[in-house]
Amino acid sequence: MSTDKPVSTLLGFDYGTVRIGVAVGQTLTGTANPLETVKTINSKPDWVRIAAIIDEWKPGALVVGLPYNMDDTESEVAEKAKRFARQLNGRFHLPVHMIDERLTSVEAQRHLGADAETSGELDAAAASLILETWLNQ
Numbered sequence: 001m002s003t004d005k006p007v008s009t010l011l012g013f014d015y016g017t018v019r020i021g022v023a024v025g026q027t028l029t030g031t032a033n034p035l036e037t038v039k040t041i042n043s044k045p046d047w048v049r050i051a052a053i054i055d056e057w058k059p060g061a062l063v064v065g066l067p068y069n070m071d072d073t074e075s076e077v078a079e080k081a082k083r084f085a086r087q088l089n090g091r092f093h094l095p096v097h098m099i100d101e102r103l104t105s106v107e108a109q110r111h112l113g114a115d116a117e118t119s120g121e122l123d124a125a126a127a128s129l130i131l132e133t134w135l136n137q
Helices: 047-057 078-092 104-112 121-135
Strands: 009-014 019-026 031-039 061-066 096-100
Touching: 009 031, 009 047, 009 121, 019 047, 019 121, 031 047, 031 121, 047 078, 061 078, 061 121, 078 096, 096 121
Parallel strands: 009 061, 061 096
Antiparallel strands: 009 019, 019 031
């Protein structure tokens, strides 16, 4: 009899006030892939698009990056990211986990190259790194 966690799909989010990166991953492989970047509407999440992504992928849980500064203090966006996580839980009734996302955007930029910021890939790639970090901890 196995005591392993059941195989589950998860969605990861790199919250930002302009864009929210989204990635999909699974517990079996511990890997994640960038999905898309969702633009905010008047600095608020595009809940219609996020609901469509959740409906399509049917995740067992959600993971949101919590932005920290290098001195271990929460960044100015941290409270907004926490609010986003609470809203995800309230709207979709799924478990929401938060994880330190420090340097994920820097790492994503390094992997994608200089044009990533303008192409919109960076946020989804950062979400993928956030999700993989959570899956592998």
